[in-house]
Amino acid sequence: DPSLPRFRLAEVRKHDAKSGSPWVTSGDKIYDITDWVAAHPGGDVILQAAGHSIDPYWAIFTIHKAPHVREILDSYLIGFVDIADLDTNGQPKIAPGETLEDPFASDPVRDKRLVVITEKPCNAEPAPPQLAKDFVTPGELFYVRNHMWVPVVDCAQADQHRLTVELPDGDVREYTLDELKTRFKHHCVTAVLQCSGNRRSDMTKSVAKTNGLQWGAGAISNAVWEGVLLRDVLADAGLQTIDWQPHRAIKGASYSPHVDNEGRNKSDDELPETDSLHVQLTGLEAYAASIPLPVALDPRGEVLLAFAMNGEPLPRDHGYPLRAVVPGVVAARSVKWLSRISVSGEESTSQWQRRDYKLFGPNEGGAPDWDRYPAIQEMPITSAITGVWVGQSAICNAVKQGYLSAASPPPVMGSRAAPGVRDLQAWLTEWEKSHQQAETTPVAVTGYAYSGGGREIVRVDVSVDGGRTWDQAVLLDHIAKPYDDDEAKALKNIVARGRRDFAWKRWRYEGSLIGNSPTSEIVVKAVDSAYNTQPERHDGIYNVRGNLATAWHRVTVDTSG
Ligand code: MTE
Ligand code: MO
Structure with a gap:
């Protein structure tokens, strides 16, 4: 609608994430996304672009290339960039001294010995001379697989980083990182993370073209992770389910009845069945994935909310200040920069859970039927x-x-x-x-x-x-080898x-x-x-x-x- 007003870019910049009325531009169009933020499937990540162009972000989140997404954005159109602020191509001018909006500008500096597969987002693997040289991969040589930018978390504020836990009945509990560290027992596990795309280039070379990052044999590393057990945190948040109750299986152990908020005993048929639930994990940049709840509750499993790697705080690339580590499972579920956990009756609806990380038959090319197969979880040999x-x-x-x-x-x-x-x-x-x-x-x-x-x-x-x-x-x-006495006992x-x-x-x-x-x-x-x-x-x-x-x-x- 050409009758809509034109705004100077200086005005657009004022409508940033903190303004309460965020705007974004795309080309020369201006959108007021205030009402969209709450309904946006990626949450308020869209605010990252507030006051600026959304185009560089949508180039990263390829899901936005679908026409219906463009239609939603168009419904928020409020005007156009003033002619005075457009260059000869009709694109908003970059003011002198103003850098082109680059979501990756604040990414960390990486070790030169990593072989870079893509720079933005960063995907990099250790070269063969460093790969598996040590049993425990040093943090700076651990392979990096980022779908987006690395969220910025102020070190001074890191202990105040918040983790939201939502239960199937809608109850929400919030923990600060400091609370997680001080209220729960720490647990260490030595575990590999491996991308489902590790060695993909082998398959490409020996058979045919494959879609995805062409990793060598280095999309895998091994570290000592320290954190708290996901199952301890879920129990503290008040999760009650039936089946898979570890204490039930131990003869003579006291059986704790399920109690509701008013202190009444709950019968089994009031509780959701463990096997039908999933733990959805979401990162600060809106990456999300899920694992089945029994994996989280498995008494032999060691799913961690990890804050340290090899005895140091997590490096920024690997999830600072908090990440999930799901040992034995494809690394795509070990969500970095963890900010939200939700126990739900369904898998995460993210593209990474439903439209990625699945395995099709050798003949199933073109547009595969994504809903046909389960998400990859446990890794093969x-x-x-x-x-x-x-x-x-x-x-x-x-x-x-x-x-x-x-x-x-x-x-x-x-x-x-x-x-x-x-x-x-x-x-x-x-x-x-x-x-x-x-x-x-x-x-x-x-x-x-x-x-x-x-x-x-x-x-x-x-x-x-x-x-x-x-x-x-x-x-x-x-x-x-056990990392400490507790791990020795667990082992x-x-x-x-x-x-x-x-x-x-x-x-x-x-x-x-x-x-x-x-x-x-x-x-x-x-x-x-x-x-x-x-x-x-x-x-x-x-x-x-x-x-x-x-x-x-x-x-x-x-x-x-
Ligand atoms: N978590 C977030 N928040 N964002 C991501 O892009 N990538 C996933 C997983 N967790 C990802 C994430 C994938 S596909 C892999 S293989 C691992 O993180 C990589 O972990 P690393 O970079 O620490 O090796
Ligand atoms: Mo991955």
């Missing part, structure tokens, strides 16, 4: 090669670079060297003696293996001839009920190349405590989104030179 050395000097180099230790590996925080790890130097000397005629070439390989659902890695098989013959790698990490209980391991295991292999072919294909596959193993090729598990690319990992080495 995988493994990868992070280093290969051929020839004696190459092996010595690997020792020098710290990939292979000449003696038993030094103790690493949270890990224990497996007994009987061969002294590499001794092996090299022995090899030299027995191979004076050098008909075979020594080879050394390193890497990691991990399985979801708490299933421990029990074996890693390596082939140096493309999968014809196999040998076993040495596992360098035992089940994660004892866990072992009594069947071991669970949420960490990865690094491994190394030392052997000889067979024959004198100019190239050799080194292959790895792993086995977990349920005897799951990996598929041989990606063809059979190909999916258009390139999720869960877990086929045998292969590296071809040129051995002619």
Whole structure:
């Protein structure tokens, strides 16, 4: 409607997030979004753009490309940018000294050793020399997977960061971070986070194009997380459900009756069934996902509301000041910058829960039927090669670079060297003696293996001839060593009920190349405590989104030179 008024940009800027009457621009149009904020599916994240152009944000939230979203925005049109403030392309001018609105301007500086896949938002993985070098990944080398910008949380205010917990009956409880830290028992768990897109580029190279970030083998890292148990917080907030009550299963333990707000006993049929509920988790930038409630309540599970990583406050990229950590489950559910938890009768309605992170059949391309399959939760087994050395000097180099230790590996925080790890130097000397005629070439390989659902890695098989013959790698990490006395006690209980391991295991292999072919294909596959193993090729598990690319990992080495 051209009869609508024109406003100077200075006027638009006044209608910022704090103004109570937020405006945004798109192109030369001006919208008053005051009434939309409450109804906006992404919550008040839309306020991030208040007083400015919404275009850079909508370019990030691709969901807004749908025509119906544009129609909603159009219903809030109040006017146009004054001609004096438009450039020759009809776009609002950027005033001198004013920076182009960049939602990523306040993102943290990242370690140079990360391989950047996309800069804005930041998606980056450690390069093979750093990947799985240590059992516990240092915070600055932990892979980063951001869908949006990194929310800014003032350090001085961090303890006042609020977490809202909403129960199925609509009851709402609010906790400050300080309250979480002081009122609940702290718990540590050593756990891998792995993106469902890890190794996606392998699938693309070996089968066909896939949609999504083309990760190498580095969209996975392992850390010691400290926080409070989600189930403790849910219980404190007053969650009452039936089934999956851990204390019911323990003989002789007192059974606490369900009590309603007035102190009357509630019968089971007044309570929602645990299995039908989900825990929805939302971050400050409106990323959201959910896990089934039984996962949160599992007495053997260790779902954390974490505030520390490797003994330090969470780095900004990894969720400062509070994130969910759901061990054994796809990392997409470990919501960072956690601000809201809601126990609900349905899964999160976010695009990341319903229109992403699912697995289709190899033939289901084009526009897949998203509602047909469940969201990925527990991760399958995988493994990868992070280093290969051929020839004696190459092996010595690997020792020098710290990939292979000449003696038993030094103790690493949270890990224990497996007994009987061969002294590499001794092996090299022995090899030299027995191979004076050098008909075979020594080879050394390193890497990691991990399985979801708490299933421990029990074996890693390596082939140096493309999968014809196999040998076993040495596992360098035992089940994660308890981090403190509490974890030791928890671990004892866990072992009594069947071991669970949420960490990865690094491994190394030392052997000889067979024959004198100019190239050799080194292959790895792993086995977990349920005897799951990996598929041989990606063809059979190909999916258009390139999720869960877990086929045998292969590296071809040129051995002619
Ligand atoms: N949480 C929020 N708030 N925003 C995000 O973009 N990305 C998810 C998950 N949690 C994400 C999030 C995905 S897909 C992954 S793989 C992990 O965080 C990555 O965690 P990291 O960056 O700490 O490695
Ligand atoms: Mo992810």
